[in-house]
Amino acid sequence: MKQKSYIDSHKGITFFFIIFLINFYNSWSDIIALTYLSLHGTYGVLWVLKSKIFPDKQWEQKCSLGYGIFIWLGLSLYWIAPIIIVSGNHILEFDPKFIHPNAYIALCISMYILGIFLHFVSDMQKYIYLKLNPGNLITTEMFSKIRNVNYFGELLIYLGFSLLAMDFAPLIVILLFFIVIWMPNMSKKDASLSKYENFEKYKSKTSKFFPFIY
Numbered sequence: 438m439k440q441k442s443y444i445d446s447h448k449g450i451t452f453f454f455i456i457f458l459i460n461f462y463n464s465w466s467d468i469i470a471l472t473y474l475s476l477h478g479t480y481g482v483l484w485v486l487k488s489k490i491f492p493d494k495q496w497e498q499k500c501s502l503g504y505g506i507f508i509w510l511g512l513s514l515y516w517i518a519p520i521i522i523v524s525g526n527h528i529l530e531f532d533p534k535f536i537h538p539n540a541y542i543a544l545c546i547s548m549y550i551l552g553i554f555l556h557f558v559s560d561m562q563k564y565i566y567l568k569l570n571p572g573n574l575i576t577t578e579m580f581s582k583i584r585n586v587n588y589f590g591e592l593l594i595y596l597g598f599s600l601l602a603m604d605f606a607p608l609i610v611i612l613l614f615f616i617v618i619w620m621p622n623m624s625k626k627d628a629s630l631s632k633y634e635n636f637e638k639y640k641s642k643t644s645k646f647f648p649f650i651y
Contacts, residue, residue: 441488441496443505447512449485452478454516458523469601470523472542476549476598477519487557491564518599518607529605542601549597555579555590563587574633584643585623
């Protein structure tokens with residue numbers, strides 16, 4: 438099976454997993470739990486649709502059953518946040534006293550929406566551009582300032598709903614994925630793009646991941 442099969446199935450089932458948690462703990466009156474469901478749940482649905490309409494080539498590679506299970510288990514770490522929210526059992530709790538609770542929720546939702554835009558629009562641009570102009574370096578629009586804007590968008594997505602848990606554990610998971618998967622993938626991408634004559638010029642004018650910082 439392809440890597441995307443394991444990734445898509447996990448992201449697609451997340452919506453139902455969160456509903457199961459809410460039902461199990463009878464948390465239908467918990468606005469944080471329902472907000473989390475609306476964010477992480479819809480992200481999973483959107484990811485599956487994206488995979489069908491404009492798939493990412495890096496996930497088209499076939500893999501062994503063992504590696505597929507490893508992917509599934511790895512992605513399941515993201516389920517720590519909804520478990521904490523719905524069960525009320527914290528691991529490394531923090532209290533965002535610096536902001537009103539409702540404003541905090543609004544901030545999380547806003548971060549998620551911005552992340553959705555950056556991630557999916559940049560992936561759509563990449564898919565269409567490479568389909569119409571194969572073998573060319575993408576340096577315009579969404580990729581004009583950040584070389585990995587899709588990863589930056591994904592970070593905002595995960596931060597958007599993980600921060601709702603008000604616990605450091607889900608944030609540590611995001612950091613782990615950033616160090617172990619995202620950073621190596623971004624370095625591999627730069628190495629691959631270095632074959633283009635104009636890459637060094639493009640690289641000097643852009644950030645790898647975070648605007649103006651990294």
